[in-house]
Amino acid sequence: MLNLKSALGTTRGLAAALLTGSALIAPGALAAQEETTITAVMHSGLRVLDPVITTAHITRNHGYMIYDVLTAVDENFAPQPQMADWEVSEDGLTYTFTLRDGLVFHDGAPVTGADVVASLSRWGQKDSGGQLIFDRTASLEAPDDKTVVWTLSEPFAPLLDVISKQSAVPPFIMPARVAETSADETITEYVGSGPFVFNEAEYEPGVNVTYEKFDDYVPRDEPASWMAGGKMVNVDRVVWTTMPDALTALNALSAGEIDYLEQVQIDLMPIIEGNPDVTVEKRDELGYVTIGRPNFLHPPFDNKLVRQAAMAALDQESMLATMQGDPEYYNVCGAIFGCSTPLGSEEGSEPLTGGADPEAARALLEEAGYDGTPVVLMAPTDVVSLINQPVVAAQALRQAGFEVDLQSMDWQSVVQRRAQQSAPGEGGWNMFFTNWMVPEVSDPLINVMVNGRGDDAWFGWPTDPEIEDLRAEFVAADGADAQKEVAMKIQEHVMDNVNYIMMGEYIIPQARRNTIQNMIPSPVPVFWNMTKEAE
Amino acid sequence: MFVYILKRIVATIPVMVIVAVFVFLLLRLTPGDPAAILAGDSATPAQLDRIRERLGLNDPLIVQFMRWMGQLLRGDLGTSLISNTSVSGMLVDRLGPTINIALMTIVISVALAVPMGVIAAWRHRTWVDFLVMSFSVLGFSVPVFVIGYILIQIFAIELRWVPVQGYRAPSDGIGPFFSRAILPSLTLATIYIALIARMTRASMLEVLGEDYIRTARAKGVRENVVLFRHALRNAAVPILTIIGTGFALLISGVVVTESVFNIPGIGRLTVDAILARDYPVIQAMILLTAGIYVFVNLLVDVSYSFFDPRIRY
Numbered sequence: 001m002l003n004l005k006s007a008l009g010t011t012r013g014l015a016a017a018l019l020t021g022s023a024l025i026a027p028g029a030l031a032a033q034e035e036t037t038i039t040a041v042m043h044s045g046l047r048v049l050d051p052v053i054t055t056a057h058i059t060r061n062h063g064y065m066i067y068d069v070l071t072a073v074d075e076n077f078a079p080q081p082q083m084a085d086w087e088v089s090e091d092g093l094t095y096t097f098t099l100r101d102g103l104v105f106h107d108g109a110p111v112t113g114a115d116v117v118a119s120l121s122r123w124g125q126k127d128s129g130g131q132l133i134f135d136r137t138a139s140l141e142a143p144d145d146k147t148v149v150w151t152l153s154e155p156f157a158p159l160l161d162v163i164s165k166q167s168a169v170p171p172f173i174m175p176a177r178v179a180e181t182s183a184d185e186t187i188t189e190y191v192g193s194g195p196f197v198f199n200e201a202e203y204e205p206g207v208n209v210t211y212e213k214f215d216d217y218v219p220r221d222e223p224a225s226w227m228a229g230g231k232m233v234n235v236d237r238v239v240w241t242t243m244p245d246a247l248t249a250l251n252a253l254s255a256g257e258i259d260y261l262e263q264v265q266i267d268l269m270p271i272i273e274g275n276p277d278v279t280v281e282k283r284d285e286l287g288y289v290t291i292g293r294p295n296f297l298h299p300p301f302d303n304k305l306v307r308q309a310a311m312a313a314l315d316q317e318s319m320l321a322t323m324q325g326d327p328e329y330y331n332v333c334g335a336i337f338g339c340s341t342p343l344g345s346e347e348g349s350e351p352l353t354g355g356a357d358p359e360a361a362r363a364l365l366e367e368a369g370y371d372g373t374p375v376v377l378m379a380p381t382d383v384v385s386l387i388n389q390p391v392v393a394a395q396a397l398r399q400a401g402f403e404v405d406l407q408s409m410d411w412q413s414v415v416q417r418r419a420q421q422s423a424p425g426e427g428g429w430n431m432f433f434t435n436w437m438v439p440e441v442s443d444p445l446i447n448v449m450v451n452g453r454g455d456d457a458w459f460g461w462p463t464d465p466e467i468e469d470l471r472a473e474f475v476a477a478d479g480a481d482a483q484k485e486v487a488m489k490i491q492e493h494v495m496d497n498v499n500y501i502m503m504g505e506y507i508i509p510q511a512r513r514n515t516i517q518n519m520i521p522s523p524v525p526v527f528w529n530m531t532k533e534a535e
Numbered sequence: 536m537f538v539y540i541l542k543r544i545v546a547t548i549p550v551m552v553i554v555a556v557f558v559f560l561l562l563r564l565t566p567g568d569p570a571a572i573l574a575g576d577s578a579t580p581a582q583l584d585r586i587r588e589r590l591g592l593n594d595p596l597i598v599q600f601m602r603w604m605g606q607l608l609r610g611d612l613g614t615s616l617i618s619n620t621s622v623s624g625m626l627v628d629r630l631g632p633t634i635n636i637a638l639m640t641i642v643i644s645v646a647l648a649v650p651m652g653v654i655a656a657w658r659h660r661t662w663v664d665f666l667v668m669s670f671s672v673l674g675f676s677v678p679v680f681v682i683g684y685i686l687i688q689i690f691a692i693e694l695r696w697v698p699v700q701g702y703r704a705p706s707d708g709i710g711p712f713f714s715r716a717i718l719p720s721l722t723l724a725t726i727y728i729a730l731i732a733r734m735t736r737a738s739m740l741e742v743l744g745e746d747y748i749r750t751a752r753a754k755g756v757r758e759n760v761v762l763f764r765h766a767l768r769n770a771a772v773p774i775l776t777i778i779g780t781g782f783a784l785l786i787s788g789v790v791v792t793e794s795v796f797n798i799p800g801i802g803r804l805t806v807d808a809i810l811a812r813d814y815p816v817i818q819a820m821i822l823l824t825a826g827i828y829v830f831v832n833l834l835v836d837v838s839y840s841f842f843d844p845r846i847r848y
Contacts (some may be wrong), residue, residue: 030824045807047615047617047618047619047811048617048618048619049619053573053574054573054575054584055574055575055576055577055578056575056694059575062641077539128577128579168575168576168577169745184582184585184586184588184589185589186573186619188619204628204799205615205617205618205620205625206797206803206804207799208805233567244794244797244803245795245797245798246792247684248687248699248700248794248795248797249794251687251691251699251702252698252699252701252797253702254692254699255691255692255695255698255699257698257699257701258702272811287808337541356787359595382810409566410567410810411810412566412572412810412811412812413566413567414567415567415568415571415572416566416568416571417566419571419580421581425555434576436576440577448577455580455581456581458579461725
């Protein structure tokens, strides 16, 4: 009466089990037939399903579930074949990609060169690295179903690094009919060739999203490493569910209602640390950076000396300690490309990492002739990871002699206001803070804060021809050593010119039930390779 | 009666239009840009502008407003700017959990609070009265999320009688629905029990002093009949008003409870939409809320005449 259908189902199952005798001999046999579902609480709800139109992390994570990529970086930041192998001509102008066998989309159609060309072209309109490649592209063609030939007009040494990057917008491969959507319009069909299939019927924007194992996916043979290697799916379903309340998510994990929690708030750690059924770990060792961005258009930060004064006034240790609390989860680091990346260098970063120096800051302000123009700091009040930085910075800047106007607002208001180029007194701003994943700042082509093209640059709009020359030098640099050398010059330049203020690195721990095993350590949480045992 | 209801419904039209205009203008005057949410953190100003153009956000306000009004008149609530899904579909999905939890809360509250209030009034200035009033003060003063966490700690984590969080529709089975709905309903009920019990007590106290009660008692009518048939019926009007507005309040979204118990209701939908400046969703939500208030008030007004025959329309 209560639930006739399931009651009938149980009776039928029991009868069948009794007939075959399996219920008597092997009670576990039935359980083993059951579907394995991983229920995960991600850092935010999935609302945008087009991984090219947005740089939101949750949408990128969704992209890796259902789409595949041509090439992908492994844990050493080295590009590896994923859907395709490649060959580069000796002059560095022609890249020939050959698709591997067995690639099919979720609708059963084989993946062809035409799909790849359409997908790369759409991505190239949105992605800043992609735009640089397409500026130098003579042609991108698919001579046959298995081959894609990318011909450049001038060499672009980091091409494979750019198309293999895991963030912010990786070039996911979609069917040509989907990829032909304008790059400013969101796609409406979500068919990929990746290891999971998106279950559109069960999708509730911002609440739940369900993926099912794609049975026809053929993984590579190599072991999985970051986004590269064999993507072996050992579970039937993955459900991402959104829990706006951090404590509820922890309680649900403790009670076994969910299997995995992508982000654990540091201050709630004591609640879960003693639980023997749960493992808390640092799965993404690279972590995040927090940064301050000055506005180059208006006084006082249009003056290099004042920017240097601000950098001298700020102190990473106190900022990170206020943000994270536990030193185990932060790292004083002055490398603008991140401390544990191939291009990371702490050259010239002592003003940042060596503690605040209000005296030096005062001297710089005096030299600059600072007239007490108030500095407008935008302080978001609704994003946990961004609440503290402006408050700590305001205090440090005041101690060094700055007049500070700390303005509280919600993050959406920050996002809209930081796009305003008007003067701080007329709706503009002087400085704001934000966070990036380390892979998103790890080289000069990805890191938007080292773009120096004035109005076309990222918010703050520095006109910095010197850094643009260095970026061009980086594109032309052949080989890892040559690239590293240019990256060092960029580091020194940013430390001197203060294009942005690197405020250090931090790590967000993750938690899982002990029944979940074999997760790949990676900045992007992925659900291949992992296994789930019965509790 | 029919004419009265019809008149009331017609009278809501100008109210809804004013609400619509007000909401539309207020949203457009609030800083925030849905295009920025859609595009993400590293979008350039030029990319943002192209997205705004496509979403129609660069059009003059009056054009945007007329477009929205045109859609509404066709019964179309539009499409979410962020998730690109139909707003009416989102509302339907989210309304179910909220209405079910609200109904359960009101049923629990009325079932407990009305007898509590009646007994408190009957035993005026005794320890029973004192107990009921203390509970009401407590129910009002403790924040709802604290009660929620306490209930979760006791019943979900220590005793393991029910799950910590989540929602299942009644169509998935009464057991799964009830086990997940009971804690949020109890949490919310603490407030409404307090509210309804106080109102019942006050209203009953007034009625119990009336002549006809004395007459009824003098005639030898049993005390429970005096209380629940004679007195409560005459005390019902203010109690019904409180229950009605309480119900409307519950439906318009109890965000904190929905967050603490992870219920995908319309309270959470509204907050998410506001944070993302998803205009079509916010507009529809506010219109819906206004509509619910108007409808519930109408129901309450109509129900007065059943309890108090002197009220005629």
